[in-house]
Amino acid sequence: xxxxxxxxxxxxxxxxxxxxxxxxxxxxxxxxxxxxxxxxxxxxxxxxxxxxxxxxxxxxxxxxxxxxxxxxxxxxxxxxxxxxxxxxxxxxxxxxxxxxxxxxxxxxxxxxxxxxxxx
Numbered sequence: 560x561x562x563x564x565x566x567x568x569x570x571x572x573x574x575x576x577x578x579x580x581x582x583x584x585x586x587x588x589x590x591x592x593x594x595x596x597x598x599x600x601x602x603x604x605x606x607x608x609x610x611x612x613x614x615x616x617x618x619x620x621x622x623x624x625x626x627x628x629x630x631x632x633x634x635x636x637x638x639x640x641x642x643x644x645x646x647x648x649x650x651x652x653x654x655x656x657x658x659x660x661x662x663x664x665x666x667x668x669x670x671x672x673x674x675x676x677x678x
Contacts (some may be wrong), residue, residue: 572607575652579614580649581607583658586640587618597634600623603663606658614656615662626662633660 568576592599604617618633620626633640637658644652645655 570607572609572611575611576607576614578648578651579607579644582644584618586643586647587617594631596625598622598629600629612654612656614660615659615661617661619663630660630662662676
């Protein structure tokens with residue numbers, strides 16, 4: 560999904576974003592749910608800048624009442640997570656992009672729509 564002002568992602572951007580998504584999902588999964596306060600954390604999407612220097616990482620957190628605490632934990636561990644990503648992708652990337660974690664609220668939105676339809 561791109562806004563009117565953004566250029567569509569190149570094939571390279573899409574491939575790198577997909578590999579980053581896989582690696583980050585494994586890094587987060589390997590820590591276990593206990594590390595995230597019992598929440599299930601899923602990397603739902605990664606969008607990377609054209610110069611591959613910044614990756615926006617969209618995470619989905621269940622249950623939703625854990626969102627603030629998990630986002631805080633991700634921010635606190637940003638350097639460590641980026642280091643693990645660099646280690647995991649050392650052969651694919653010369654420079655590990657800066658990571659920006661964003662909350663994916665699409666599940667909450669879908670639940671809200673479903674609740675409205677039930678009324």
